[in-house]
Amino acid sequence: MADEKIINMNDLKNKNIEWRKYTRLGITIVAFFVLVGFVLSNLFIVKEGEYKVIRQFGEVVKIIDQPGLNYKIPFIQTVSTLPKYQKVFDVEKAEINTKDKKRIMIDNYAIWRISDPKMMISNLRSVENAEAKMGEFIFSVVRTELGQLNYDEIIDEENSSRGSLNETVTAKVNEFLKRDNYGVTVIDIRMKRTDLPAENEESVYKRMISERESKAQEYLSMGDAEKNRTIAKTDREVKELLAKAQADAEQIRAEGEQIAAQTYNSAFSQDPEFYNLYRTLESYKRTIDGETVIILPNNSPYAKLLMGYTQ
Known part of the structure; x- marks a missing residue:
């Protein structure tokens, strides 16, 4: 019985060596995957139509605008994305007063892009802030420009004095953006629609109806005048044709009577x-x-x- 309880120290030593070997292998595999994940987490892809902004401790250190694979320093640098393509900004509706102290609702949209990402990030921080600042400038410029026109001049497109308002607003907004180094450029600003306050709608509708009736009466008068000219011309041509036909008939009748008289004389003289x-x-x-x-x-x-x- 004493012999059966004797422990084989060599077998125990071999088992410990084998266990340590598998442990090291497992740790190596885990470390490899952790390293791969760590590396991959710091790689990023720059796509077409976007800027990648790299910040280090909150400061912009690099802006990448070419497509491709890039790498940032772990724990120190962060990456954000800005649009490189043109964007459409739907400006919030606003109410303005015209030169003759009447109220009008305007609704605009702007097409814009980021022209200097570093300047835009430094002064505006985000796309939302950029659009908010553009909205302020657009409202200010539109209010100033339309405030120089009377209400009737704005709503009457045929006789409007507002000229190339969209081009003027675009140019002035770009001046403000460039002055403050915001790094964005407005491509075009357009007025989608002009709404009227409810209390003004009825008067405008009546004016529109009056103008359309006046224009319709003008067309009717022009039509009547053209009709009378056509009738007079036709009557004159008919009279000329009848007179010519009458003259031709008289001539033919006279020639026939002359021939008949000659025939009678010739016959009776025999x-x-x-x-x-x-x-x-x-x-x-x-x-x-x-x-x-x-x-x-x-x-x-x-x-x-x-x-x-x-x-």
Whole structure:
């Protein structure tokens, strides 16, 4: 029994060596994955259409604008993204007063981009702050420009005096942004719509209706004038055509009567006695009817013919 309880020290030593070997292998694998994860967590990709801003202790130390794979210093540097492409900023609606002290609601939008990322980060910190600052400038400039116009000049696009308002506002807002080194540039500013306060809508609608009715009456008057000119021209042309046709008819009739007279003369000259008889018969047609009373001498040739005497 004493022999069975004897511990083999060599076997125990071998087991301890094998356990330490697997432990070291596990630690190595874990350390490898931790190192890989640590490295990967500090790699970043710069895409098309974006800036990568690298800060070190809160200060901008580098701005990367070319696409590709990059690396930051662990624990010391941080990376943020800014848009490189153009953005659309929908400016909040605002109410302004016109030159004649009337209120009007304006709604604008701006197309802008970051032209200097470092300056933009230093002075504005974020895209939201940049848009807020642009909104202040846009409202100020639009209020100043439209405040120089009367209410009717703003709403009447055909006779407006506001000119190239969008270009003017864009240029002045860019002046303010450049003056304060904000690192952003406005590409274009447009007025989407102009709303009227409720108390002004009815008067504007009435004015619009009056203007449209006036324009319609103007078109009707122009149409009537054109119609009268057309009718007068047509009547004149008809009279000219009728006069020419009448003249042509008279000429043709005269030529026909001349030809007929020549034909009669030629025919009657060949037999005078027949001509006398024809003239006598024609006179009968004109003078004798159911109520005719003729008094003639008995020896009158005409009476003899009527009575049937040939001698």
